[in-house]
Amino acid sequence: MHETTRKPAFPEDFQWGVATSAFQLEGSSNADWSTWDPVLSDIPEITNHYAVFREDLKLLKDLGVNSYRFSIEWSRIQPRPDTWDDEAIAHYQEIIDILRSYNIEPMVTLHHFTHPKWFLERSPWHKTASIEKFLRYTEKMVATLRNVRYWITFNEPYVILIGGYLDGCTPPGLRDVPRSLVALKNIFTCHGKAYDIIHRYVPDAQVSIAHNMSVFAPWKKWNPLDRLLKKSANFFYNHSIINAFQTGVFVIKFPFSRAVEIEVPIKNKLDFFGVNYYTRIHLRFNPLKKMGVELRHLDIEGHGLTNIGWEVHPRGLAKVLRYASRLDLPLFITENGIATHDTEMKVRYMKQHVDVIERCLKDGLDVRGYFYWTLIDNYEWLQGLDSRFGLYKVDFKTLKRSPTSAATYYAYLIQSRSRM
Numbered sequence: 001m002h003e004t005t006r007k008p009a010f011p012e013d014f015q016w017g018v019a020t021s022a023f024q025l026e027g028s029s030n031a032d033w034s035t036w037d038p039v040l041s042d043i044p045e046i047t048n049h050y051a052v053f054r055e056d057l058k059l060l061k062d063l064g065v066n067s068y069r070f071s072i073e074w075s076r077i078q079p080r081p082d083t084w085d086d087e088a089i090a091h092y093q094e095i096i097d098i099l100r101s102y103n104i105e106p107m108v109t110l111h112h113f114t115h116p117k118w119f120l121e122r123s124p125w126h127k128t129a130s131i132e133k134f135l136r137y138t139e140k141m142v143a144t145l146r147n148v149r150y151w152i153t154f155n156e157p158y159v160i161l162i163g164g165y166l167d168g169c170t171p172p173g174l175r176d177v178p179r180s181l182v183a184l185k186n187i188f189t190c191h192g193k194a195y196d197i198i199h200r201y202v203p204d205a206q207v208s209i210a211h212n213m214s215v216f217a218p219w220k221k222w223n224p225l226d227r228l229l230k231k232s233a234n235f236f237y238n239h240s241i242i243n244a245f246q247t248g249v250f251v252i253k254f255p256f257s258r259a260v261e262i263e264v265p266i267k268n269k270l271d272f273f274g275v276n277y278y279t280r281i282h283l284r285f286n287p288l289k290k291m292g293v294e295l296r297h298l299d300i301e302g303h304g305l306t307n308i309g310w311e312v313h314p315r316g317l318a319k320v321l322r323y324a325s326r327l328d329l330p331l332f333i334t335e336n337g338i339a340t341h342d343t344e345m346k347v348r349y350m351k352q353h354v355d356v357i358e359r360c361l362k363d364g365l366d367v368r369g370y371f372y373w374t375l376i377d378n379y380e381w382l383q384g385l386d387s388r389f390g391l392y393k394v395d396f397k398t399l400k401r402s403p404t405s406a407a408t409y410y411a412y413l414i415q416s417r418s419r420m
């Protein structure tokens with residue numbers, strides 16, 4: 001797929017990146033997820049990235065990215081409540097140092113879904129003690145790691161809450177609305193306080209969360225109940241969080257229930273906003289399903305469905321970026337990617353989404369970076385090893401990495417769209 005000669009809209013300092021998370025690449029026997037999913041007992045080190053990270057970081061250099069978002073595996077840093085693992089800390093510092101030597105800006109995520117086992121056993125998010133535990137870990141990281149300016153406190157806090165407290169498909173595996181609300185308050189309290197801690201140590205820090213924004217649609221447009229669900233999901237997912245960062249209050253309102261207001265100390269505790277965007281979701285009211293909602297992905301625009309059944313809907317990215325622009329802050333697409341074996345489809349997905357960003361820039365939106373998810377094939381939480389989000393393919397028998405045409409295309413895209 002060739003680019004026509006054009007004047008690129010991407011500013012010179014646009015951050016072209018790739019995003020990963022530690023656990024999905026390297027596992028960790030001390031993390032809650034390692035025993036949560038039986039698949040992991042056969043592949044505890046997943047891609048063996050922890051051992052071969054230097055080679056993997058070279059792939060970033062080959063791509064020509066100037067930014068890299070990765071996470072710290074908390075369970076490696078603090079395997080027991082009273083133990084800090086200095087070697088693990090040195091390991092993540094080495095990643096940062098290598099990135100700096102390649103002129104690649106690190107963006108560090110402190111929490112990307114996994115926890116040390118002891119954390120979930122003793123003080124999961126619905127217990128007040130979770131706050132102090134997370135902040136101790138945060139302070140340790142911020143005080144120790146050098147040369148990091150961009151920090152993400154939490155990756156997708158709503159997913160932690162929905163998976164862990166409403167759907168029960170992720171640790172701690174509860175289905176408990178009252179506890180989910182306490183957990184929400186505690187997690188966002190951690191964000192607000194972590195924001196201050198990070199700024200205390202790194203005065204020019206840029207701090208955010210990475211929030212997964214989605215486009216919602218009614219399954220049947222003519223059905224008022226489907227339309228009501230769409231409206232509620234859109235408000236909850238895309239707007240209540242933005243409002244909370246502006247006002248310090250979460251307003252949670254589901255159909256046929258009273259609104260709940262939760263105060264959280266996060267007003268203005270953001271320097272940019274990280275948007276993870278993948279897909280559009282159709283919703284149907286179905287009293288036989290959990291919470292009366294049935295979700296579905298429909299291939300309405302003919303772009304195809306991904307390996308994990310998600311609709312490809314590039315236009316939705318513009319919509320969610322416009323929602324996020326209400327914050328009046330720089331926006332980063334902290335994740336965007338596709339699970340597929342079909343690398344031509346991957347190339348198309350990337351091009352279509354980058355085209356959308358280019359149009360958004362021309363329309364005046366303050367988008368500062370794009371991070372493709374992800375560098376190499378990895379472990380996908382609920383789907384195991386076959387989802388194939390990587391720019392580089394991993395043979396899970398030999399653990400050999402090989403570039404897909406999407407890697408070549410991304411390198412080309414970065415070159416051709418950047419204003420040099």
Ligand code: BGC
Nearest residue numbers: 021155156212276335380381
């Ligand atoms: C998560 C990643 C995940 C990706 C694809 C994002 O919601 O942050 O960890 O692999 O989606 O499902």
